[in-house]
Amino acid sequence: METVTDFTHVLLDGDQDKAWEYVINEVNNGASTEEIFYQLLTPAMVKIGQKWQENEISVADEHLATTTCDFTLARYKHEILLPRISNREQDQGKALFFCVEKEEHDLGIRMIAQIFEEKGFDVRMMGANLPVEFVLTMAVNWEPDVIGMSASMLKQGERVPSYIQRLMERFENIELLIGGRFLSLPDQLLDKADDSKVTIIQEGSELTDWLDDRTKGGK
Incomplete structure (x- = not known):
């Protein structure tokens, strides 16, 4: 939970490099894609949404955090996901x-x-x-x-x-x-x-x- 709180602050700061460091650390520790998405990115964005609804942050803060998370997600796909599946057949439908x-x-x-x-x-x-x-x-x-x-x-x-x-x-x-x-x-x-x-x-x-x-x- 402490990691999620820290990651939430990183997103609110708009620090793309630091956000990526958190993700890479999870990858290096063996976390799966589901674990990273469900246990780090998603709960952090839920916290940010709650802060916005409760007027603890502004719309500008929420947009900055969302953009930072968006960058992190896109980078994950291109640097982690695509290399993993590049030689696999997409045969599940x-x-x-x-x-x-x-x-x-x-x-x-x-x-x-x-x-x-x-x-x-x-x-x-x-x-x-x-x-x-x-x-x-x-x-x-x-x-x-x-x-x-x-x-x-x-x-x-x-x-x-x-x-x-x-x-x-x-x-x-x-x-x-x-x-x-x-x-x-x-x-x-x-x-x-x-x-x-x-x-x-x-x-x-x-x-x-x-x-x-x-x-x-x-x-």
Whole structure:
């Protein structure tokens, strides 16, 4: 927890080099991608979000921290992840990721996309603020096996059921993964989701379990 607190301050300071030192230290100590993302980057950004909501930091502080984390995540992909998978076949299927319309916070879904790449998936990351029509067009053309969507803000999370409905009506075999802070809304928000096609991811361990089952020929 002390490491997360220190890393949070580094992000708020906008110190990209120091942030990278923390990540490299975790890598050198044998931490997995999931551990680094779930136990360092994510909790630090949650702390920063809480500080912003409680007016302990300004919007400018939050943006600086987010940009610093964004840099760290991009550097991780190019310096750590890509060399690991450069000689591997991406044979686990296709996975498409995005944030719903009006949702601008995409760090979480980008972490998930990198984890999928490391697990052997061919990944397309479409980023923030994507209307469902564009998701449908991309999915028709690219034919993914898995679609993951995220909404961190509660207001944007209210759009998720309509995305699920549209995707389930159009595609019979695609698996849908749903994540984000909006899941703190009442359960009935997703009560019409087909459990055989839709998986709700609220914790990193749940995604790890899903991936383990998937790569072993499960769901």
